[in-house]
Structure formats: structure tokens, C-alpha cells
Amino acid sequence: MADEKKSGAALAEAPAAAAAKTPSVMPKRFVPWPEGREKPRIWIGMGTCGTASGAQALKEEIAAFLEDHKLEADVMPTGCVGMCHNEPLVDIQVKGRPRVCYRKVSSKNLQQILKEHLLDGEASKRSAFGQLPNPDEKQVLYEGVPLFHDEPFFKDQVKIVMQRCGVVDYYAIDDYLATGGYEGLRKAVTMTSDQIIDEVKKSGLRGRGGAGFPTWMKWKFARDAEGTPKYMVCNADEGDPGAFMDRAVLEGDPHTLLEGMIIGAYAVGAKYGYIYCRAEYPLAIKILTEAIKQAKERGFLGDNILGTGFAYDIIIKEGAGAYVCGEEMALLNSIMGERGMPVIKPPFPATHGVWGKPTNINNVETFANIAEIVQRGGDWYAYWGSETTKGTKTFALTGKVKRPGLVEVPTGTTIRKLVEEIGGGMTLKKVGFKAAQFGGPSGGCLPAEYMETGIDYESLNAGGAIMGSGGVVVLDEYNCMVDTARFFMEFTVDESCGKCTPCRDGTALMLQILERITHGEGELGDIPKLQQISHFTKANSLCGLGQVAPNPVLTTLRYFRDEVEEHIVDKKCRAHSCDELIEYVVMEDKCTTCGLCKPPCPTDALQWEKKQTAFINHETCIRCKACVMACPFMAIK
Amino acid sequence: MTTNTAKDEALDLTRACELAEEEAGTAGPVIRVLQKVQAHYGYIPPEFLPEMAEILEVPLAKIFGALTFYSQFYTEPRGKYVVRICVGTACHVQGSKDILDRLKGDIGVEAGGTTPDMMFTLEPVACIGSCGLAPLCLINTETAAHQTPALMVEKIAAIREKESASVAEE
Numbered sequence: 106m107a108d109e110k111k112s113g114a115a116l117a118e119a120p121a122a123a124a125a126k127t128p129s130v131m132p133k134r135f136v137p138w139p140e141g142r143e144k145p146r147i148w149i150g151m152g153t154c155g156t157a158s159g160a161q162a163l164k165e166e167i168a169a170f171l172e173d174h175k176l177e178a179d180v181m182p183t184g185c186v187g188m189c190h191n192e193p194l195v196d197i198q199v200k201g202r203p204r205v206c207y208r209k210v211s212s213k214n215l216q217q218i219l220k221e222h223l224l225d226g227e228a229s230k231r232s233a234f235g236q237l238p239n240p241d242e243k244q245v246l247y248e249g250v251p252l253f254h255d256e257p258f259f260k261d262q263v264k265i266v267m268q269r270c271g272v273v274d275y276y277a278i279d280d281y282l283a284t285g286g287y288e289g290l291r292k293a294v295t296m297t298s299d300q301i302i303d304e305v306k307k308s309g310l311r312g313r314g315g316a317g318f319p320t321w322m323k324w325k326f327a328r329d330a331e332g333t334p335k336y337m338v339c340n341a342d343e344g345d346p347g348a349f350m351d352r353a354v355l356e357g358d359p360h361t362l363l364e365g366m367i368i369g370a371y372a373v374g375a376k377y378g379y380i381y382c383r384a385e386y387p388l389a390i391k392i393l394t395e396a397i398k399q400a401k402e403r404g405f406l407g408d409n410i411l412g413t414g415f416a417y418d419i420i421i422k423e424g425a426g427a428y429v430c431g432e433e434m435a436l437l438n439s440i441m442g443e444r445g446m447p448v449i450k451p452p453f454p455a456t457h458g459v460w461g462k463p464t465n466i467n468n469v470e471t472f473a474n475i476a477e478i479v480q481r482g483g484d485w486y487a488y489w490g491s492e493t494t495k496g497t498k499t500f501a502l503t504g505k506v507k508r509p510g511l512v513e514v515p516t517g518t519t520i521r522k523l524v525e526e527i528g529g530g531m532t533l534k535k536v537g538f539k540a541a542q543f544g545g546p547s548g549g550c551l552p553a554e555y556m557e558t559g560i561d562y563e564s565l566n567a568g569g570a571i572m573g574s575g576g577v578v579v580l581d582e583y584n585c586m587v588d589t590a591r592f593f594m595e596f597t598v599d600e601s602c603g604k605c606t607p608c609r610d611g612t613a614l615m616l617q618i619l620e621r622i623t624h625g626e627g628e629l630g631d632i633p634k635l636q637q638i639s640h641f642t643k644a645n646s647l648c649g650l651g652q653v654a655p656n657p658v659l660t661t662l663r664y665f666r667d668e669v670e671e672h673i674v675d676k677k678c679r680a681h682s683c684d685e686l687i688e689y690v691v692m693e694d695k696c697t698t699c700g701l702c703k704p705p706c707p708t709d710a711l712q713w714e715k716k717q718t719a720f721i722n723h724e725t726c727i728r729c730k731a732c733v734m735a736c737p738f739m740a741i742k
Numbered sequence: 743m744t745t746n747t748a749k750d751e752a753l754d755l756t757r758a759c760e761l762a763e764e765e766a767g768t769a770g771p772v773i774r775v776l777q778k779v780q781a782h783y784g785y786i787p788p789e790f791l792p793e794m795a796e797i798l799e800v801p802l803a804k805i806f807g808a809l810t811f812y813s814q815f816y817t818e819p820r821g822k823y824v825v826r827i828c829v830g831t832a833c834h835v836q837g838s839k840d841i842l843d844r845l846k847g848d849i850g851v852e853a854g855g856t857t858p859d860m861m862f863t864l865e866p867v868a869c870i871g872s873c874g875l876a877p878l879c880l881i882n883t884e885t886a887a888h889q890t891p892a893l894m895v896e897k898i899a900a901i902r903e904k905e906s907a908s909v910a911e912e
Contacts, residue, residue: 157885346829346873443807504835509874580835
């Protein structure tokens with residue numbers, strides 16, 4: 106299970122042979138300081154999440170500050186470094202000193218940061234998250250500012266896919282080139298197709314979209330398929346709610362994706378490519394469009410790539426809002442302007458894909474690994490990760506953790522490490538961990554006993570969840586497991602394309618039953634019924650969507666059966682989440698008579714006198730939960 | 743851009759036809775044309791569909807099939823302010839349902855509905871991809887992080903005030 110030995114942290118124990126191929130430090134990228142440059146550089150985290158946190162206003166304030174003080178500096182946008190909990194982020198670097206990352210920047214502390222850093226020549230310690238000294242350059246460290254990569258959130262991360270996200274200017278191909286960009290492609294065009302596919306095979310890379318099919322095998326099928334032209338397609342239809350690592354790559358480091366696709370196209374002999382991106386990511390589409398233009402200008406894309414005569418062109422296709430289009434055949438149909446419906450396989454896309462031609466489809470994160478694999482070799486990549494799943498995986502860690510964000514770790518890292526060390530533990534101190542939801546609507550909830558499990562495709566499958574695209578939503582005791590299962594089923598019912606009966610009707614039936622249970626009208630026979638429908642839907646659905654849709658129900662029944670039964674028999678929801686099943690009471694033994702619960706109550710149903718246990722009048726209680734949330738001792742249930 | 747005027751006024755479809763003609767003869771044009779038409783009109787006027795079928799030489803049923811399949815195509819004009827509440831997993835576990843329920847009452851429409859004065863459209867969306875900032879809401883393209891029902895109601899009230907002030911000025 107957990108292969109601690111190889112999970113990044115314990116590098117010292119690595120076998121000598123592997124160690125020789127492994128840099129003593131993990132791959133970290135720094136934008137070099139150009140020779141002769143005097144002007145400071147300022148990066149603002151302006152991915153979708155940075156912008157949502159107010160980065161645009163910061164940009165204007167920075168410009169105003171520079172003008173007021175007659176200063177010159179380059180202000181650049183950068184993507185998401187993964188620290189959603191510290192947004193918005195601003196990085197500043199002056200000549201001869203390391204880049205410093207400032208967190209939770211607002212108009213309140215921005216002036217001080219700029220003044221101290223740019224005018225006084227010192228880092229503004231109060232807002233500094235960390236400094237990033239570039240080992241290749243002579244830089245004088247700031248005193249009293251921690252090292253960025255030693256912070257608990259980053260310490261155990263190994264960044265391969267996300268190495269440039271939040272580091273480079275996402276509109277600048279020169280930043281990409283200065284950080285080793287397109288070196289993989291330069292090497293690839295000197296190799297044969299077999300050699301490239303062999304490196305990918307050695308790396309052990311498997312599809313990061315969720316299914317985990319070996320990438321090299323897919324490439325080989327497409328290469329050996331007859332028919333021209335061939336297509337190399339990227340699935341950027343990141344539809345799983347709770348997953349956003351693809352968006353981070355698309356926005357933060359678009360050229361990594363392009364380079365991976367171009368190398369793939371070279372290996373399978375593809376002439377055209379599509380990037381199918383969901384319409385909900387307008388910024389990603391804008392950045393990608395610019396990246397493609399720049400890559401063409403520099404000869405990395407187009408009719409004569411790097412002067413080799415190899416031609417490959419990429420077109421962006423914007424989705425129109427359909428989750429099922431993440432399924433490869435549905436995606437291809439959508440590219441061709443049709444309804445995004447899956448079809449029976451075989452034939453597989455490798456032989457009959459877009460316009461009936463051989464087509465290879467990979468996910469964004471898969472492609473983002475390729476350049477590094479080709480450049481550093483498959484063995485280097487295979488050093489990371491667990492026995493069966495090599496390399497790293499990016500997880501979107503969200504829900505009830507202190508430090509939500511994007512986390513890239515070697516596979517085999519335990520759930521505990523992810524949640525407690527990197528994620529910083531639960532948001533509310535007194536409200537414990539209940540489950541980690543993996544794989545979105547196709548996955549499942551793993552309870553606390555899986556905390557020590559190393560995460561890879563096999564271990565998650567064994568637990569009844571799936572890796573999926575890598576969304577991890579942490580649930581605490583305030584989250585109802587029946588409601589969570591109902592939530593995912595509602596999503597699947599909405600998104601089922603309706604072509605095959607098991608998925609269309611099976612999911613609808615399951616939703617009906619789950620709704621009944623959450624409304625307090627469940628019957629004991631519902632549990633076997635849910636199981637029966639789940640197995641039927643799993644076994645008989647046409648495409649991946651239906652085959653995995655019952656997973657949330659099955660894992661809930663497997664690990665949280667008592668909670669389901671409690672809903673049915675006792676008509677109780679222990680998480681206080683199902684409105685119809687709530688009757689709040691104050692538990693005398695836990696109540697400290699502090700009175701914090703009284704002010705939030707909108708109907709005065711909560712009665713409290715000094716030094717007396719609070720009491721709830723059920724006649725006037727509207728079950729708004731305000732008192733429950735206000736109580737720091739979980740004394741109201 | 744959007745022409746959300748009274749519906750009984752006949753809509754000028756010239757631009758829509760031009761957009762369709764630009765794509766006629768290309769491979770798989772249906773979704774592209776629908777996207778462009780919607781970008782121009784703010785929605786897809788149903789009366790345009792037969793003409794579109796003729797121009798592209800694609801069966802009307804096929805166009806209608808694609809149009810109804812994808813959730814981002816709208817056949818009715820939408821409000822000036824489209825209020826989107828993310829109901830993805832991360833937002834759901836952080837209480838986005840409470841926000842949606844509160845706004846249904848406050849704006850006075852069901853999910854997906856538009857107010858009669860064409861001011862607000864309320865729309866639940868699945869995952870905007872900034873789950874670290876849950877719960878998340880969008881008003882048109884403006885994203886608001888870490889929302890609560892009260893905060894959103896405030897925002898809506900502010901928009902109402904702004905709008906009625908601008909009407910009063912006129």
C-alpha cells in the first residue's frame with residue numbers, strides 16, 4: 106500500500122542507481138534575472154482564482170504607486186501557484202535579491218509592501234509568505250523571511266506538471282524558454298518515434314484524466330493505425346466539480362501543454378490537433394490562443410517545426426457546457442459539431458476518431474508531463490511515485506481543510522499527509538475529519554480508516570473510489586454522507602446524455618430514493634434497492650459516465666451504512682444537514698453556558714440566561730443552523 | 743451587444759445569417775455557428791433555426807439536437823445581470839445551496855429563471871474551477887469568492903439601487 110520509501114520525503118533512502126538519475130533537489134523553476142537588468146520585476150497572481158480575489162484592483166494600485174514614486178518596474182501576470190488559501194499573491198524581485206512572495210495582499214497592506222520592498226530595499230516581513238532564492242544566481246537573502254519551498258504547504262510537493270505555474274509570465278514564451286521550455290521538443294525531433302514511445306513507456310506515465318490507461322500504449326495504437334491525416338487531441342474539458350488542476354496548467358503554463366502535444370504528434374505522426382476546452386474557462390482560452398500564436402511565430406508549431414519539415418497545427422475548440430464531453434467519444438462528436446454523445450467502442454478513437462481518422466486523446470495533465478519525461482528520461486520520471494503508478498499527481502484539495510489549493514505530490518503519498526500536513530488539518534478544530542471524496546461524481550468517499558493509504562490508481566479503486574481527475578474534497582462531521590451521495594447523483598442525472606437506459610433511468614431512480622431518504626421518508630428496503638440499481642447501472646451503461654456514476658452511492662453504503670440507516674429508521678441526520686430531519690437540542694454536558702449561540706438566532710427560539718444551559722424552542726426554531734455554527738463546542742445537535 | 747428589447751418586436755436576423763454563411767461548407771459547423779450567434783444576440787433566437795438549417799444544409803433536427811444538448815445555449819433572452827451560483831462539490835459542502843435558496847427568494851425566480859423586468863437571471867452552475875475560494879458566485883463575469891447568503895443579497899441590493907438611480911436620472 107503506502108510506499109513510504111519512494112514518496113518524495115525520504116529521498117535519502119533511495120537506491121543508489123535511481124539517486125544518480127535524480128537531482129538532489131526536486132525540479133524547481135526560476136525565471137533567471139537577465140544580465141544588465143536594473144528594473145525590479147513584479148508578478149501578480151492573475152489566474153481565475155487570483156482575479157476572483159481582487160488581483161485586478163491590485164494591478165491598478167501597483168501601477169499608481171510606481172507612477173507616484175517615479176519608479177520603473179515590469180508588472181506581469183502569472184498563473185496559479187496552488188495556494189488558493191493565500192490569494193491574492195504578489196511576487197516582487199529586485200536585482201541581486203531573491204524573489205519574495207507576498208500573501209493575502211489587499212489595498213490595506215499593499216502600500217506598505219511596495220514601500221518597504223521597492224523604496225527601503227527590505228522585504229515586508231509581515232506579509233511575506235517566503236523567498237525563492239535561485240541557486241544559479243548570487244543573491245543576498247532577506248533576513249527573517251522563510252524559504253518558500255520549506256513552508257509546510259510546499260515542503261513535500263514535487264512539481265513536475267505545475268513547475269512553472271505561478272512562476273512565469275503566462276503571456277511570455279521567453280519566460281518559458283528561459284526555464285527550459287521546448288528543450289524536450291528539441292530533443293524529441295532528434296529521436297525516432299519508437300525511442301520517444303519507449304521513453305514514455307519507461308516513465309510508466311498513465312492517463313491523468315482518471316482512467317489510468319498507459320499513455321505509451323495509446324500512442325502506439327494511434328501510430329500503428331492506418332489512415333491519414335492523424336489527430337492528436339487534448340481533452341481540456343475539465344468538468345469534474347471540485348477539480349481545477351487542468352485550468353491551472355492551461356492558464357499558468359500553456360506552453361507545457363503545447364510542447365507535450367507537439368512531441369506526441371511527432372511520435373504518432375499526427376498532422377492536426379484540437380484542444381477541447383470548456384467554455385467556463387474563458388481566461389484559459391485567451392491565454393492558450395496567445396500561446397499558440399507565439400509558438401507558431403517561433404517555429405515550434407506550424408508547417409516546418411524546428412526546421413525538420415514536420416508539420417503540426419493546433420485548433421482550440423470551445424465546449425458548450427456538457428459534462429459527458431469529457432468522455433473521449435462524446436468529445437470527438439462535439440468537436441465535429443454534433444451532440445456530445447458517447448458511442449459503443451470498439452472501434453476506438455485510435456483507429457476511428459475525429460472525422461473517422463486515427464486519433465489520440467490525452468488529458469491536459471498527461472501532456473504536461475511529456476516534455477519533462479523526454480528531456481530527463483523515462484527512468485527519471487519513474488523514480489517518483491508508487492509501485493504501480495509512477496510520477497506525480499496534482500490534486501485539487503478543497504473542502505474543510507485549512508489550506509485548500511492545488512497540490513502536486515508523488516503518487517503513493519498518504520491521505521493523512523495530504524490533509525493534515527499539506528492541507529494544514531481541518532478548518533474547525535473541534536469538528537473532526539469524516540471522509541475524503543476522491544474523483545468527483547465518479548468517485549467515492551473514503552473514511553478515516555483510509556488515512557494511511559498511499560494514493561494511487563489501484564489503492565483508490567480497491568477502496569471503491571477512483572483517482573478521477575484528482576479532486577479531493579475533505580468532508581467533516583457537518584457534512585451528511587447521504588446528502589453528499591444525493592448531490593453527486595443529482596449532478597449525474599443532470600449530465601447523463603440519455604442515450605442508454607441504465608444510466609439515464611438508473612441514476613434517476615437512485616436519485617429518487619436518495620431524495621426520499623434525505624426527506625425522512627426512507628424505507629428499510631431502500632438500501633438493497635440502491636445496491637441492486639447501482640450494480641445494474643455499473644454493469645450495463647454504455648460509457649464511463651454511467652459505469653462509475655453509482656460509486657458515490659456504493660461507497661456511502663459501504664462505509665457509512667449506519668448513517669444511512671439512521672436517516673431511514675431514526676429519521677435523524679447526525680450532520681444536521683438534511684433540513685427535514687433536524688430537531689436541534691443543546692447537550693447539557695457539552696454546553697459551557699457561554700451564550701455565543703444566542704445572538705445569531707433570528708427567531709429568538711434559542712433561549713439563554715447567564716450561567717444557564719441554552720435551550721431551543723422547537724415551535725419557533727426555523728432550523729437555520731446559525732446557533733450550531735456559532736457554538737465552538739459542538740454542543741448543539 | 744445583447745438586444746434584450748421587447749420580444750414581440752421582430753428581430754433582425756441579418757447578422758445571424760451572415761455568421762452562418764461564413765461557416766457554410768466547413769466541417770462540423772453547427773456548434774460554432776450557435777456559439778457565434780449567441781455571442782452576438784445574447785441568446786439564440788429560435789426563429790433563426792430554420793434559416794440556419796437552410797444555409798448550412800444541415801437538417802433542422804440536428805441543429806435543434808445540438809442546441810438543446812448543451813447547457814450553455816439559451817433560446818430566450820437573459821437578464822442584464824446573470825447571477826451564477828457555483829454548486830460544484832467544494833461549493834456545495836461549504837453551503838452554496840443556502841445561497842441559492844436565499845437568492846431564489848430575494849430575486850424572486852426559480853433556478854434558471856429571469857425576472858420579468860429582464861434585470862436578473864439566476865443560474866446554478868457546476869464548478870467554475872476556483873474551488874479553493876468556495877463558495878463562489880459570479881455576477882456576469884465578476885467573480886466573488888467566499889460568499890454567504892447575506893453578502894450576495896447585499897450585492898443584489900446594490901445593483902438594484904444603482905439601476906434605479908440610473909433610471910431616475912434618465
